[in-house]
Structures are given as C-alpha cells and as structure tokens.
Amino acid sequence: MQHVESTLGPDVPIVVWSPREGARFSLDELAAYLAESKQRISAQLDENGGILLRGFDCVHTSSDYQKVLDVVAPDLMDYVGGTSPRKVVNGRIMTATEIPGSYSIPLHQEMSYTDNSPDRISFFCERPPSEGGQTTIGDMRAITRAIDPKVRERFETHGGVQLCRNLPLPEKVASRPGVPKTWHEVFATDRREEAEKVAAESGWRFEWLDDGSMQLWQEVRPTTRQHPRSGDDVWFNQVHIFSPISALKWARLDGRTEAADRLARALEEAPQLLDHMRYGDGTEIAAEDVLHIYDVLLENEKPVQWQKGDVLVLDNILVAHGRKRFSGDRSVLTALIQHAH
CATH class of the missing domain: 3.60.130.10 (Clavaminate synthase-like)
Structure with a gap:
C-alpha cells in the first residue's frame, strides 16, 4: 500500500x-x-x-x-x-x-x-x-535567524538562562495568576521528602516558603541547542513564556483582561511568587529583549x-x-x- x-x-x-x-x-x-x-x-x-x-x-x-x-x-x-x-x-x-x-x-x-x-x-x-x-x-x-544577533549575544555573554518556579499548595492555586502547577503535580507526590529527592536527583535547588510553596531553581541551560544529526544550532528556551513581562503581554493579546490585571498586581506586590527567568549568571534579563523574542516567535507561527x-x-x-x-x-x-x- x-x-x-x-x-x-x-x-x-x-x-x-x-x-x-x-x-x-x-x-x-x-x-x-x-x-x-x-x-x-x-x-x-x-x-x-x-x-x-x-x-x-x-x-x-x-x-x-x-x-x-x-x-x-x-x-x-x-x-x-x-x-x-x-x-x-x-x-x-x-x-x-x-x-x-x-x-x-x-x-x-x-x-x-x-x-x-x-x-x-x-x-x-x-x-x-x-x-x-x-x-x-x-x-x-528561520526563527533563530530572525532574532536580533545583539540580543542573542547578550544571552550567551550572561551564560544562558535559568527558570525559577514557585510551586504552591493545591489550596493556593486559585489565588495565583496564570496557570500555576502545584509541587504535588510537578513531582507526582504529596510527600515533601519525595519531592526533595526528585529535585536533588535532577540537580535543582529548592527552598520551602512559609506559605507551603516550593521555590524551585531548575538547571542553567544554554539558550540554543545543536541538532544531533542536522547540525543546526537553534534557539531553545522558554524565556518568552516564563518572564512575567511577556506573560502580561500574552494575557492582553488573548483578551484575558482580568488575568492581566491580576498579573500586573502580583508583579508589584509579590513578584517572588511568580515564575520567572534570569540569565544563567543570575542577573535580570532586560524586558525589551524578552519582548523581542516573544514578538519574533509570534510573527513566525503557522x-x-x-x-x-x-x-x-x-x-x-x-x-x-x-x-x-x-x-x-x-x-x-x-x-x-x-x-x-
């Protein structure tokens, strides 16, 4: 056939x-x-x-x-x-x-x-x-070629990117902006010691906060990845999703006005409870660079x-x-x- x-x-x-x-x-x-x-x-x-x-x-x-x-x-x-x-x-x-x-x-x-x-x-x-x-x-x-070389250079100079997540208790999810995941979901357990074990095995740093949430720093990643067979070196990270400034733009483009307002308030009042990304060396990523990446990806979606x-x-x-x-x-x-x- x-x-x-x-x-x-x-x-x-x-x-x-x-x-x-x-x-x-x-x-x-x-x-x-x-x-x-x-x-x-x-x-x-x-x-x-x-x-x-x-x-x-x-x-x-x-x-x-x-x-x-x-x-x-x-x-x-x-x-x-x-x-x-x-x-x-x-x-x-x-x-x-x-x-x-x-x-x-x-x-x-x-x-x-x-x-x-x-x-x-x-x-x-x-x-x-x-x-x-x-x-x-x-x-x-094509997307990698469309990213401003100066923006790419800044990410490379600062050693890639790292995702920091705040993973709440199940009863706290409804009060958080966005679509957060509980640490129970992320680690497939409701036992702290099991979650800690998986985090340690993955090489992730974590801290338990007073509200019962876990602050999790995942591994530092390069901003690009080389394909093992084609040899293409392409943009490979989610800085445009996990940076609060782009999450705010995303909500407004979707017309999710209430969600955007909650996110804007959280950015002012409790930014530590929002997922975010930093450069691999721990410094903050410029908002205009994050939004440039977001825009390039949006323009190239089919x-x-x-x-x-x-x-x-x-x-x-x-x-x-x-x-x-x-x-x-x-x-x-x-x-x-x-x-x-």
Missing part, C-alpha cells in the same frame, strides 16, 4: 502523509506500513522537522494512537518536572494541556528549560474543536487546522509548537518521545 506526500504550504515545515485516493488501511496494516517506512520517517523529521499522518481512518482512540506510537516512537517518557497541567490518559499518553481554551499558547519547544527534554513530540486529534484551536508550529531555523484522527510528529529541536484559542469541545492528546531513531 502506498501513501501520498504533500505539504501544508511553503512556510510550514512539515510533510503530510495520506493514503492514496480510495485506499483503506486497517490499524494493523498502517502499523506494518509505518514499520517499513521507519527510516524514511526519521530522515524526513531530521530534514523537515515534522510529519502529519492524515486521512488514515483507522486511528480513532488513544489505544489506536498508542499502536502507531509503538512503531514510530517506542521510547516514550514521563512528564516529571514539566510546567503545563496535563492528565494521563493511557500509559504515557496525556492530554496536550488542561489550559483553558481562552488561552492561546505561544510557540515553544517541549521542556526546553530542562536537561531532559524530549527529542520529539507527538500529538493526536481525537476531537477537533468547533472553532479555533489550531496547533501552531514554527520553523526554529496554524495547522486539525482533522479527526490526525497524528502529528515533530522534531522538538527544529520545530516549535503552540495553540490558538478555541471554543467548544477539543481533545488533542500528546506523547513525549525520549529518543529519536
């Missing part, structure tokens, strides 16, 4: 694989076909950054998605230390995010604030939204309109992903791929 290859447009760095007209694949046939095509899939991911499996009507459920992943991405990883609220659906398959549809999500590479980021990431559209909700993608090679049953696999270094705001029901699942083959 054969497939047809196409693209979503000249500026969208992914290849679409669809069955030839009239062809029908069973799930077992699709799995066998993908197994035969594994080397080609890997080569296309290294070159284009993404593959979208579309029109294979046999992929309906998370179990079907798992069968596809068993072939194209057998090495899945857990989400310990991640920042987005997610729910486990099946094994290591999770909801893409529990962030409400009133939020867009800026382009980013998954877990780029840690040393243990996935090589690739996959998404499965179980139910497309009624309005909006496109997944956005961005070519990080929307992918979901169809039911779509399976998208992205190289997590070469291609960033995000989301448009949406209304109505939407179910997109995700899996983190630890090792590329």
